[in-house]
Amino acid sequence: GTRSRGDAGGSRTEVRFASAIPTISGTTAALADLLRQPASSVQPEGLSFVPSPKPPLTAGQASALAAIDAARERGAGEVVVVDGVTGSGKTEVYLQAIEAALAAGRTACVLVPEISLTPQTVGRFRGRFGDTVAVMHSRMGAGERYDQWDFIRSGAARVVVGARSALFTPLANVGLIVIDEEHEGSYKQDSAPRYHARDVAVWMARRAGAAVVLGSATPSIEALHACAKDPRWHHVELPERANGRPLPAVQVVDMAREFGGGSRSMFSRALSRALAEELAAGRKAVLLLNQRGFAKFLLCRECGFVPECPSCSTSLTFHERGNFLICHHCGYRVTAPPTCPECGSPYLRKFGAGTQRVEADLRVLLDATPGVGPDVPIVRMDADTTGGKGAHQRLLEEFAAADAAVLLGTQMIAKGLDFEDVTLVGVINADTMLRLPDYRAAERTFALVEQVAGRAGRAELPGRVLVQTYEADAAPIRAAAAYDRALFLRDELPKRRMLRYPPYVRMANVLVWGKDEEAVRTSAAALYEGLAAQVRDFGGEGWDVLPATPCVLAKLRGTYRWHLVVKCPLDGDLSGVLLPYFRARKPEREVNVAVDVDPDDLL
The missing domain is CATH 3.40.50.300 (P-loop containing nucleotide triphosphate hydrolases)
Structure with a gap:
C-alpha cells in the first residue's frame, strides 16, 4: 500500500490499496495483524478430542474428493468449489482431501468464518489428525498465539485451522487451502491491509502449486461466476444430505x-x-x-424523538440489564431516560x-x-x-x-x-x-x-x-x-448486470473521513472531479466514477464519512489507474482517504 502524510503535527491523508494480489511480504504483517486483534475465547490446549473414524463416502462426496485430489496433483493453483447442501458431508470431504495431501508430503490450511465454529471444527480435525493440528484465531491470548505460531514455524504442525488471519501463518509446503462457508462476509478484512481471504488464498496457491477448496451450501455469486468463466475453477455439487435424509x-x-x-x-x-x-x-x-x-431503539410516541449517539449517525440500542443505551459502533453509553428528553412525554417506548x-x-x-x-x-x-x-x-x-x-x-x-x-x-x-x-x-x-x-x-x-x-x-x-x-x-x-455491480464489474470504494464535516465534503467533491478526469484519460470504455455521497453511517466515532465508487470492466486495472492519481495528489491536513479495491459492501 502507499501512504502520504501531512506535516507531523497535522492530520494525515492515508491511501491504501488492496487487490487480488495483496502487498504482504512474508508473515511479519500477518503477525502484526494477529497481535492487534482482541484476546479471549477457546483455548486450543483446553479442548478434549475424541479420535473420529473415517465414514464411507457417498457417490457425490467421492466425486468431490477426486476433483480436489486431481487439482492438487496438477499443482497449478486451481480452485474447486464444493457446492453442497447443509448436511451433505462437506467437512468429511475436506478431511479426506487433507489426508491425501499429508500423505503426499504437503500441509493444509483450513479457514472457518467465525470463532463460534472453532470448537466443533477443531474437534473434527484433531480427531482425525491429532496433535499435528495448530489453531489460530483472534480471541486467543498473546501467549497462546505465540505458542501456536512457534509450533507452526517449527514444522511440527501439518494442519492449521483458524479464522481469516490463519492464512498468513508460516506453514511450509502448503498443498491445500480450504475455505469453509466461502460466502461469508467475514473473509473480507475491512481495515488495512484490506484483503479478501479467497483472493489471497488463490494467489498463494498459484505461487505454491497448491489447490484451493471453497465450500458452501450457498456459494458466493462471484465464485459461481468464476466457475462459469475460468477453466481453472471447477464446480462440484453435493445435492443430497450424507445421511440420505430430506432437507427440512x-x-x-x-x-x-x-x-x-x-x-x-x-x-x-x-x-x-x-x-x-x-x-x-x-x-x-x-x-x-x-x-x-434488548430492543433496537427507544422512540417517543408523542414527538417521534429517538435517542442517537452523539458521535455516530445511528440510534442507541437499549439494554435492559443495567437500563442503559449503548452505541454498538463506538461504545458510547448512557442511562436510559425515564421520559423523552425532547418533549418530556412519558411515552418513550421500546421498538424493535x-x-x-x-x-x-x-x-x-x-x-x-x-x-x-x-x-x-x-x-x-x-x-x-x-x-x-x-x-x-x-x-x-x-x-x-x-x-x-x-x-x-x-x-x-x-x-x-x-x-x-x-x-x-x-x-x-x-x-x-x-x-x-x-x-x-x-x-x-x-x-x-x-x-x-x-x-x-x-x-x-x-x-x-x-x-x-x-x-x-x-x-x-x-x-x-x-x-x-x-x-x-x-x-x-x-x-x-443492469446496475453494474459484481460479478459483472470490478469496483473500488474510495472512503473519505475526518472531524471537519465541510472539509470532508469538499475533499470528496474534489476527489470526484480528479478521479473522473483520471478515468477519462486512462480508464477507457466501461469505466465510471459515481458522485461522492455521505456513507450510510454518515457519522461514525466522531468522524464524518463520505465515499465515491469507481467501476470498471472485469479486466480493468483498478490499482494501475488509481494509484498514480493518489501518489501525485497533495495530502490534506484534515482528511483521511482509504481506497478499498473489490469491496465486500458499500456501507
Whole structure:
C-alpha cells in the first residue's frame, strides 16, 4: 500500500490499496495483524478430542474428493468449489482431501468464518489428525498465539485451522487451502491491509502449486461466476444430505397478515404451535434473530424523538440489564431516560426486538405452554454472551447437554453448527438484512435463510423451518424457502448486470473521513472531479466514477464519512489507474482517504 502524510503535527491523508494480489511480504504483517486483534475465547490446549473414524463416502462426496485430489496433483493453483447442501458431508470431504495431501508430503490450511465454529471444527480435525493440528484465531491470548505460531514455524504442525488471519501463518509446503462457508462476509478484512481471504488464498496457491477448496451450501455469486468463466475453477455439487435424509420443509409466515389478524406477538401462531410440539416431545429448537440488545431503539410516541449517539449517525440500542443505551459502533453509553428528553412525554417506548427481549418474551411463552414450562432452558448466543474466554464452547455444551432446549442467537448460529437433535428452526425476522442499503443485501438474505434452515433435521428425526417475514413475496426469501437458487439468480443477476455491480464489474470504494464535516465534503467533491478526469484519460470504455455521497453511517466515532465508487470492466486495472492519481495528489491536513479495491459492501 502507499501512504502520504501531512506535516507531523497535522492530520494525515492515508491511501491504501488492496487487490487480488495483496502487498504482504512474508508473515511479519500477518503477525502484526494477529497481535492487534482482541484476546479471549477457546483455548486450543483446553479442548478434549475424541479420535473420529473415517465414514464411507457417498457417490457425490467421492466425486468431490477426486476433483480436489486431481487439482492438487496438477499443482497449478486451481480452485474447486464444493457446492453442497447443509448436511451433505462437506467437512468429511475436506478431511479426506487433507489426508491425501499429508500423505503426499504437503500441509493444509483450513479457514472457518467465525470463532463460534472453532470448537466443533477443531474437534473434527484433531480427531482425525491429532496433535499435528495448530489453531489460530483472534480471541486467543498473546501467549497462546505465540505458542501456536512457534509450533507452526517449527514444522511440527501439518494442519492449521483458524479464522481469516490463519492464512498468513508460516506453514511450509502448503498443498491445500480450504475455505469453509466461502460466502461469508467475514473473509473480507475491512481495515488495512484490506484483503479478501479467497483472493489471497488463490494467489498463494498459484505461487505454491497448491489447490484451493471453497465450500458452501450457498456459494458466493462471484465464485459461481468464476466457475462459469475460468477453466481453472471447477464446480462440484453435493445435492443430497450424507445421511440420505430430506432437507427440512420451510414454511414462510407472513407477519403482516398476523398483525392484521390481531396477533401482536413477535412469535407467530404457527411458530408458537411448532415450539410447543417439538419441546413437549423432548426435542430442540433454534431461533435466529439478526440483532443484539434488548430492543433496537427507544422512540417517543408523542414527538417521534429517538435517542442517537452523539458521535455516530445511528440510534442507541437499549439494554435492559443495567437500563442503559449503548452505541454498538463506538461504545458510547448512557442511562436510559425515564421520559423523552425532547418533549418530556412519558411515552418513550421500546421498538424493535433484540435477543434479550426475545429471550424474555420466549420465556413467558414457554412457561405458559402446557407440557413445556420453566424447565426448558433457553441458551442465548450473541455478541454479548460470547465475549468471555471459552464462552462459545460453554454455551454450545449447555445446549447439547439438555433434552429439550432452545438455542436463541444472532447470525453466528446459522453457520456450521451441527446438532443432530434439532428438529425446528425459526427465523424471527428475515427482513433485517434484506433492508440494508447495500447491493449484496438480497444475496446475504438468501444465504442466511438457507443456511439456518440447514440446522434442522440433520439426523433421523425430520426437521421443519418457519421463516417469519413482512416481505413474504421477496424473491430471496421465496427462493431460500424453496431451496431454489436458480429462482434467486434469475431475479438477482439481471439487477446486478443492469446496475453494474459484481460479478459483472470490478469496483473500488474510495472512503473519505475526518472531524471537519465541510472539509470532508469538499475533499470528496474534489476527489470526484480528479478521479473522473483520471478515468477519462486512462480508464477507457466501461469505466465510471459515481458522485461522492455521505456513507450510510454518515457519522461514525466522531468522524464524518463520505465515499465515491469507481467501476470498471472485469479486466480493468483498478490499482494501475488509481494509484498514480493518489501518489501525485497533495495530502490534506484534515482528511483521511482509504481506497478499498473489490469491496465486500458499500456501507
